[in-house]
Amino acid sequence: MAKTAVTLGIDIGGTNSVFGFVDREGKVLAEASIPTNADEPASMLLARLAVITEEVFEPIKSTCELKGIGIGAPNANYYRGTVENPPNLKWDGIVNIVELIQSKYSLLPVAITNDANAAAIGEMTFGAAKGMKNFIVITLGTGLGSGIVVNGDLLYGHDGFAGEIGHTTVFPDGRYCGCGKRGCLETYVSAGGLCRTVFEILAESREESKLRTLCFSDLTSKKIFDLAQKGDPIAVKAFDRTGYLLGIKMADAVAHTSPEAIIFFGGLASAGDLLFGPTHRSMEDHLFGIFRGKVKLLQSGLKEDNAAVLGASALIWNELKKKK
Amino acid sequence: MAKTAVTLGIDIGGTNSVFGFVDREGKVLAEASIPTNADEPASMLLARLAVITEEVFEPIKSTCELKGIGIGAPNANYYRGTVENPPNLKWDGIVNIVELIQSKYSLLPVAITNDANAAAIGEMTFGAAKGMKNFIVITLGTGLGSGIVVNGDLLYGHDGFAGEIGHTTVFPDGRYCGCGKRGCLETYVSAGGLCRTVFEILAESREESKLRTLCFSDLTSKKIFDLAQKGDPIAVKAFDRTGYLLGIKMADAVAHTSPEAIIFFGGLASAGDLLFGPTHRSMEDHLFGIFRGKVKLLQSGLKEDNAAVLGASALIWNELKKKK
Numbered sequence: 027m028a029k030t031a032v033t034l035g036i037d038i039g040g041t042n043s044v045f046g047f048v049d050r051e052g053k054v055l056a057e058a059s060i061p062t063n064a065d066e067p068a069s070m071l072l073a074r075l076a077v078i079t080e081e082v083f084e085p086i087k088s089t090c091e092l093k094g095i096g097i098g099a100p101n102a103n104y105y106r107g108t109v110e111n112p113p114n115l116k117w118d119g120i121v122n123i124v125e126l127i128q129s130k131y132s133l134l135p136v137a138i139t140n141d142a143n144a145a146a147i148g149e150m151t152f153g154a155a156k157g158m159k160n161f162i163v164i165t166l167g168t169g170l171g172s173g174i175v176v177n178g179d180l181l182y183g184h185d186g187f188a189g190e191i192g193h194t195t196v197f198p199d200g201r202y203c204g205c206g207k208r209g210c211l212e213t214y215v216s217a218g219g220l221c222r223t224v225f226e227i228l229a230e231s232r233e234e235s236k237l238r239t240l241c242f243s244d245l246t247s248k249k250i251f252d253l254a255q256k257g258d259p260i261a262v263k264a265f266d267r268t269g270y271l272l273g274i275k276m277a278d279a280v281a282h283t284s285p286e287a288i289i290f291f292g293g294l295a296s297a298g299d300l301l302f303g304p305t306h307r308s309m310e311d312h313l314f315g316i317f318r319g320k321v322k323l324l325q326s327g328l329k330e331d332n333a334a335v336l337g338a339s340a341l342i343w344n345e346l347k348k349k350k
Numbered sequence: 351m352a353k354t355a356v357t358l359g360i361d362i363g364g365t366n367s368v369f370g371f372v373d374r375e376g377k378v379l380a381e382a383s384i385p386t387n388a389d390e391p392a393s394m395l396l397a398r399l400a401v402i403t404e405e406v407f408e409p410i411k412s413t414c415e416l417k418g419i420g421i422g423a424p425n426a427n428y429y430r431g432t433v434e435n436p437p438n439l440k441w442d443g444i445v446n447i448v449e450l451i452q453s454k455y456s457l458l459p460v461a462i463t464n465d466a467n468a469a470a471i472g473e474m475t476f477g478a479a480k481g482m483k484n485f486i487v488i489t490l491g492t493g494l495g496s497g498i499v500v501n502g503d504l505l506y507g508h509d510g511f512a513g514e515i516g517h518t519t520v521f522p523d524g525r526y527c528g529c530g531k532r533g534c535l536e537t538y539v540s541a542g543g544l545c546r547t548v549f550e551i552l553a554e555s556r557e558e559s560k561l562r563t564l565c566f567s568d569l570t571s572k573k574i575f576d577l578a579q580k581g582d583p584i585a586v587k588a589f590d591r592t593g594y595l596l597g598i599k600m601a602d603a604v605a606h607t608s609p610e611a612i613i614f615f616g617g618l619a620s621a622g623d624l625l626f627g628p629t630h631r632s633m634e635d636h637l638f639g640i641f642r643g644k645v646k647l648l649q650s651g652l653k654e655d656n657a658a659v660l661g662a663s664a665l666i667w668n669e670l671k672k673k674k
Contacts, residue, residue: 101640110640159508160508174606174607176505177503179501181500181608182608183500183607183608183609184482184483184485184608184609184610185608185640185644186608187608187640187641188607188608189605189606190605190606190638190640190641191605191606193605193638194601194606195598195601195602195636198598198636205638205639206639207636207638207639210638274519274522277519278518278602279606281514281515281517281518282512282513282514282515282603282606283498283507283512283606283607284505284507284508284509284510284511284512284513285507286508286509312519312522312531314514314517314531314534315529315530315531316509316511316514317509317514320508320509
């Protein structure tokens with residue numbers, strides 16, 4: 027009997043690295059997770075991954091054939107196969123992950139890209155963007171990541187780092203961003219941005235709110251969401267303001283690449299209409315006329331719990347398709 | 351002797367329509383211009399063009415072979431071959447220019463795109479973007495147009511209208527734009543935008559300036575440029591402020607598509623360092639770290655007087671290349 031073709035998708039995160047063996051239809055046949063240990067060098071993580079992926083593959087080895095390895099990682103450069111000064115990992119400078127992995131699996135194709143790009147390929151292959159050739163994926167978590175697909179291909183640009191919409195400027199003298207700039211979109215639209223907006227509104231307004239009893243360190247986007255659902259006026263306003271700014275920058279993004287849809291992915295995206303209602307209204311208000319009423323705002327079609335693995339796996343499925 | 355292959359490039363403008371027969375190296379072998387007569391229907395313009403292009407082609411007919419027709423026009427849709435509700439032409443709704451032209455020249459390939467996209471293809475084929483695969487062309491004239499090239503191809507997006515950076519938002523409640531929105535980049539960065547900025551600064555400041563003797567209707571970007579060169583403080587400030595805002599939005603554009611260079615084209619672009627000095631500083635200040643120091647700002651490599659014809663011609667040269 028012919029073996030089932032699978033790829034290994036690995037998502038390297040600041041806390042955990044998850045991986046899974048995924049077939050062509052997006053079914054995860056085996057998966058596991060290990061701590062990334064962000065202060066170790068990359069080679070240690072890869073050595074541990076080599077052992078554990080082998081173990082996890084063992085039970086399905088007789089029926090599956092491994093076709094390639096796809097990796098999603100912060101600050102990954104697709105062209106160079108590198109991870110470059112990742113913000114949440116204490117790796118030195120530029121690490122060539124693809125080279126390190128290929129030294130162990132010399133016969134297999136290996137590719138890497140950043141997590142938001144992996145999510146975009148995941149949506150195109152297994153999720154909400156099936157059949158689309160032009161779309162944008164926005165990941166809303168601790169930060170705001172983006173992956174842009176043009177003519178069916180990820181947009182990497184000259185340098186391999188295209189699609190950093192989270193670091194476009196909303197207010198030139200605005201909030202300080204982890205990247206060193208000020209006023210970046212991700213300082214307003216992200217889990218942390220939403221918390222900052224709550225404190226901004228608490229300072230401005232005189233309205234009563236349960237949020238007045240929480241200190242900044244205890245505040246989470248989940249708590250704001252729960253309060254907004256119960257009608258807390260400050261919490262609702264925080265989502266409104268977040269959606270308003272997101273809508274403006276989505277209109278800008280449409281003016282650049284004219285996508286068929288923008289797909290939202292990640293923790294904050296599960297807020298649903300509370301966030302996307304005001305986002306959609308604001309986007310339509312700020313869209314150039316010829317784009318109005320044409321761009322869909324969608325939620326991810328990937329299961330949250332293994333979306334990152336599906337994205338990384340889809341990256342290498344996509345490479346294998348190109349090679350045919 | 352083999353005939354020289356030429357294409358016909360036509361640029362349809364609000365006032366005049368210019369055309370020329372251009373060889374593969376970008377040499378214009380014959381050219382002319384007719385009034386567009388913007389209040390006539392499109393079919394009238396095309397009928398007049400058919401006659402005059404024939405006349406202009408006559409003297410070179412024995413040595414040249416026409417290979418295709420490329421057209422640059424406002425609100426042109428490459429996918430559909432149409433011009434859709436052009437702002438400066440009184441054509442009704444949607445006009446299928448490619449179909450109309452092909453009904454006369456049934457054997458020739460015909461393609462249309464908007465003027466900024468034609469400029470981008472022109473730069474790639476004959477100008478400052480030769481050999482580049484990822485770049486942006488910004489046309490600075492009455493308005494601000496843009497053409498984005500990704501992987502060597504013009505970015506059209508889902509709808510055929512990608513690359514409308516002039517209508518991204520600078521200030522949500524900002525200046526009224528001809529497009530019906532507020533705060534569009536082109537209301538700040540364009541010939542008209544520069545004039546509006548002068549009046550804004552005249553209102554704010556108390557500085558002496560020759561500009562205080564000019565009424566709004568008499569003001570032109572050329573006059574502001576001449577005064578800035580002589581050190582007029584208001585005129586210099588107007589260029590500084592224009593460059594500052596342009597720099598922010600160019601940093602945003604880089605975050606989307608990661609170009610190797612941004613190329614400026616059109617009347618206002620000839621202001622040179624007066625505009626691009628502050629633009630470059632502001633762009634670097636607002637760029638996400640990984641892009642800093644990497645993106646070139648260049649001036650057009652096409653001769654101003656037939657740049658539009660070269661762009662339209664390059665469009666069809668590019669199509670012919672793709673067909674091979």
